[in-house]
Amino acid sequence: MAAKILLQRREDYNQKDIDSAVDAVFEHFGGVGRFIKRGASVLLKVNLVSGHASDRRVTTDPAVVRAVARVALKAGGRPVIADSPGIDSFSRAIRVSGIAAVAQELGVPCEELTDPVRVSPRLELSRRVVESDVIINLPKMKTHAQMLLTMGVKNMFGCVVGRKKAEWHYNIGLRRDLFAELLIEIWLAARPALTIMDGVWGMDGRGPTHGQPFPYGVLAGAEDALTMDLHLCKMVGARLDDYPLWRAAYAKNLPQTNLSDDDIAGDFSPSHIWNAAIPKLDNLSLVPFSNGGYLARAMTSRPVHVSARCLGADKCGSCVALCAAHAISFWQNHERDKKLRFDYDKCIRCYCCHEMCPADAIDFKEGLIMKLGKVISRIRNL
DSSP states (O other), rough: OOOOOEEEEEOOOOOHHHHHHHHHHHHHTTTTGTTTTOOOOEEEEOOOOSSGGGGGSOOOOOHHHHHEEEEEEEHHHHEEEEOOOSSSOOHHHHHHHHHHHHHHHHHHOEEEEOOOEEEESSOEEEHHHHOOSSEEEOOOEEETTEEEESSSSHGGGGGGGGHHHHHHHHHHTTTTHHHHHHHHHHHHHHOOSSEEEEEEEEEEEEETSSSEOOOOEEEEEEEEEHHHHHHHHTTOOOGGOOOOHHHHHTTOOOOHHHHHGGEEHHHHHHTHHHHOOOOOOGGGSSSSOOOHHHHHHHHSSEEOOOTOOOOOTTOOOOHHHHHHHHHTTEEETTTTTOEEEEOTTTOOOHHHHEEETTOOEEEEEHHHHHHHHHHHHHHHHH
């Protein structure tokens, strides 16, 4: 029986080396024909959160997309490269990332995920996702300021159409474990046949858009993205207990939480640690009022404006436009002075403003809970 996860060492995006790694993933899990039949519609779900050049390591690298698209075409499939960016227009995001050039080279269409259809009593996904014969999930390996990490399961959140994502953030608010439960529900509903993750160069620190490029040096493959994500959580140097996805999976008693070293094959052992810079999350479980109420919001880290980096309302205003809680505005008559106002009573601490700001002009101010947690940690270590 093949190991559940294949980890291959790749130090750069040399196309020949990426092609061989992608071929090896398909072979490890039974061959291309097991996944892609002639004439099948194949959705290549990339990570295209917003428009960033590939060297920023925010989006799936074009070399990985090219390699997988070539495999799909050779197998007689009909691949489509798709995602639903959070704030940027799809056309700009796919052009700036370099993926549009790959699509044009190969004659593969690019498509924004639109037209939501209901797949469960509370969940809507893009019709293209629901009607595709097979989905190949192509995430980027990154840290995440809200959810600790964003890898295979989190990448499927892009199957939710457009601003519906912001609505989910608003509805769930501070409750990270509930949001992680939603991510698992989306992943199970979309059920990608295979996940091939670009971790050759990823991101650590304040990901998913404003961290630092980090050389994980790995291209990962798995049929079960949740198992892959939980193993890699440990391998990047994070604690499973700190990972909302792990906690949600454990609470649901999912079998993927029963991790084994035998799950992993390839060039990295399960004991390998990258020691990436992992973001520190507010731990609302420390307090009894962790349901996202006023007191919890007042005590957690809050977004703050860095006016020196802000592009202003006349050039951007993306934070105001995307805030589902309507908690951000420009001070009257100060659009060009770049002065933002946060209504912290309305703010749900989803940090989407930080994630989507193209100028990294939204920072965090630590709340009392996080400061208290650091004190408790120091005391325990005495």
